[in-house]
Amino acid sequence: xxxxxxxxxxxxxxxxxxxxxxxxxxxxxxxxxxxxxxxxxxxxxxxxxxxxxxxxxxxxxxxxxxxxxxxxxxxxxxxxxxxxxxxxxxxxxxxxxxxxxxxxxxxxxxxxxxxxxxxxxxxxxxxxxxxxxxxxxxxxxxxxxxxxxxxxxxxxxxxxxxxxxxxxxxxxxxxxxxxxxxxxxxxxxxxxxxxxxxxxxxxxxxxxxxxxxxxxxxxxx
Amino acid sequence: xxxxxxxxxxxxxxxxxxxxxxxxxxxxxxxxxxxxxxxxxxxxxxxxxxxxxxxxxxxxxxxxxxxxxxxxxxxxxxxxxxxxxxxxxxxxxxxxxxxxxxxxxxxxxxxxxxxxxxxxxxxxxxxxxxxxxxxxxxxxxxxxxxxxxxxxxxxxxxxxxxxxxxxxxxxxxxxxxxxxxxxxxxxxx
Numbered sequence: 268x269x270x271x272x273x274x275x276x277x278x279x280x281x282x283x284x285x286x287x288x289x290x291x292x293x294x295x296x297x298x299x300x301x302x303x304x305x306x307x308x309x310x311x312x313x314x315x316x317x318x319x320x321x322x323x324x325x326x327x328x329x330x331x332x333x334x335x336x337x338x339x340x341x342x343x344x345x346x347x348x349x350x351x352x353x354x355x356x357x358x359x360x361x362x363x364x365x366x367x368x369x370x371x372x373x374x375x376x377x378x379x380x381x382x383x384x385x386x387x388x389x390x391x392x393x394x395x396x397x398x399x400x401x402x403x404x405x406x407x408x409x410x411x412x413x414x415x416x417x418x419x420x421x422x423x424x425x426x427x428x429x430x431x432x433x434x435x436x437x438x439x440x441x442x443x444x445x446x447x448x449x450x451x452x453x454x455x456x457x458x459x460x461x462x463x464x465x466x467x468x469x470x471x472x473x474x475x476x477x478x479x480x481x482x483x484x485x486x487x488x
Numbered sequence: 489x490x491x492x493x494x495x496x497x498x499x500x501x502x503x504x505x506x507x508x509x510x511x512x513x514x515x516x517x518x519x520x521x522x523x524x525x526x527x528x529x530x531x532x533x534x535x536x537x538x539x540x541x542x543x544x545x546x547x548x549x550x551x552x553x554x555x556x557x558x559x560x561x562x563x564x565x566x567x568x569x570x571x572x573x574x575x576x577x578x579x580x581x582x583x584x585x586x587x588x589x590x591x592x593x594x595x596x597x598x599x600x601x602x603x604x605x606x607x608x609x610x611x612x613x614x615x616x617x618x619x620x621x622x623x624x625x626x627x628x629x630x631x632x633x634x635x636x637x638x639x640x641x642x643x644x645x646x647x648x649x650x651x652x653x654x655x656x657x658x659x660x661x662x663x664x665x666x667x668x669x670x671x672x673x674x675x676x677x
Contacts, residue, residue: 398626399639402657403610403650412657416664419637431667464669475492476659478545483652 289345296379296448298348299323299372300387303450308354314347315340321371322360326353329365336366337406339374369449373405376445382437384425385444393422393458394443398451409480410434414442418452421461490549493572494658496539497598498579499590500558503612503645505539507579508553510648511655512541537565551655563597570598574605575658579645581612582619588628595633602636603672606662608654610643 295313302309302325313321318340321332334340351360379385396418413432417423423431429439446452480486496504509516517540539555554569556562570576576598580591591609601607611625620628625640639657643650665671 396637398623399637399641399657401622401641402639403641403643403653409656409660412653412660413664416657416660417667419639419661420664420668420670461668463667474663475545475551476656476663478549479543479551479659480656482543482545483656485652485656 290342291381292341292343292375292379293381294345294348296375296444297386299375300385300448302350304387308352308357310351310353310360312347312349312351312360313345314349316344316346318343322365323368323371324353324360324365325368327359327363327365328368329363330368330371331361331365332371336370336374339378341378367401367404369401370405372449373400373445376448377441380440380444382435382440384440385447388443388447388454389456391424391456392454393424393427393456393460394418394447395422395453395455395458396446396451397453400446400449400451409476409485410438411442413476414439415446418446422453422455422458423461427460490545492545492549492551492574493569494551494553494655495569495573495576495598495601496553496555496579497566497576497594498558499581499584499594501584502558502579502581502590503610504555504558504579507577507610507643507645507651507654508539508541508555510645510651511543512553513543514541516541537562538569566597570601573601575662576601576605576607577610577654577658578607579610579612579643582614583617587611587619588625591625592628592632595629595638599633602638605671606658606665607638608658608661609638609640610645610654611640612643612645614642615644 298311302311308326310325311323315321318334319332321330323330396415399415399419402412402415410432414428414434417428417431425439425443426436428443429436432439443452447454496507498504505516505518519537519539537557541553543551543553545551554573556566556569578591578594578598580587584590595602595607609625611622622640622642629636629638629640639661641654641657643654645651662671
């Protein structure tokens with residue numbers, strides 16, 4: 268403080284580890300994608316209000332969190348994000364083996380970007396699966412199964428995917444975001460539009476998939 | 489009556505009979521005999537001819553579920569059953585001596601079902617032993633059958649919910665393969 272009355276309060280010094288509080292999972296998805304792209308031995312710790320720390324070990328493709336994924340908080344309040352050096356010699360972040368990371372990436376991908384394209388995707392791209400997600404372990408609906416089956420057999424854009432499966436473009440985009448975050452989606456700006464086979468008489472009838480999912484009590488989506 | 493035949497294949501002890509029991513709406517028809525290969529799989533009996541179950545889709549349509557005998561000495565049944573099938577659920581137990589080798593073997597044996605329909609691979613007992621990871625199964629698939637994108641899931645055949653997921657994924661995949669002209673025969677499942 269000066270004595271001539273011209274005192275100007277200094278800007279508060281940044282607190283170590285200060286973090287803009289965010290709601291939802293978009294910032295988390297961006298952070299995870301950024302770390303995965305770098306391919307450096309780096310791990311993440313996310314502090315989430317009411318849900319404790321979420322620890323991710325990328326090298327072991329595992330995470331640890333007190334909140335089970337079937338209670339995934341879509342509107343989680345993130346209060347901190349910390350990168351932690353990993354690699355040889357670094358102590359494990361949590362008791363191994365932890366939980367397979369794919370389930371967490373699936374949930375984060377579906378619940379980020381509010382149905383808009385993830386920031387790492389580019390306009391004009393078509394997508395195709397490189398590996399099916401382990402659907403017996405991820406909470407999903409039948410429209411997602413159908414979309415995944417399309418992506419497993421053809422390069423399609425998000426709009427084409429929505430068109431082939433009769434879902435909203437935002438829902439198709441959420442799935443594309445999730446599969447992309449899981450790094451099981453190939454992207455191409457050059458891939459041509461898929462060619463659809465002439466519809467057979469059998470296919471013109473409502474599909475067996477539709478009838479069977481109704482019969483088996485999975486008429487959602 | 490419209491019929492859709494799905495085969496359950498894989499080595500002895502992979503859980504084929506249990507998987508069909510989880511899905512079938514009728515009492516499963518089982519044909520078993522004493523297991524002569526207890527040094528390989530420690531269970532008293534094993535399927536000799538086939539297991540059979542079914543799901544009625546509506547009055548005029550059903551899904552027939554056939555389980556093959558896992559032992560190679562009964563492979564005459566494999567030839568008979570695969571002629572009628574449109575899709576295959578290949579179960580491989582993670583605690584088998586060579587689960588990746590088993591997957592590759594059965595996929596080769598029943599490759600025509602992929603070409604004219606679709607295949608889903610279910611890895612059983614993955615929660616019991618630390619066997620190969622799904623990524624390792626997928627890598628082996630890509631190495632032995634380049635370009636084949638086959639769903640590989642972990643699955644507990646006792647859990648009906650999981651088996652329904654597997655079956656519906658298979659049907660969805662067969663229909664999309666037909667839609668994009670990737671099936672060698674005209675009809676879809």
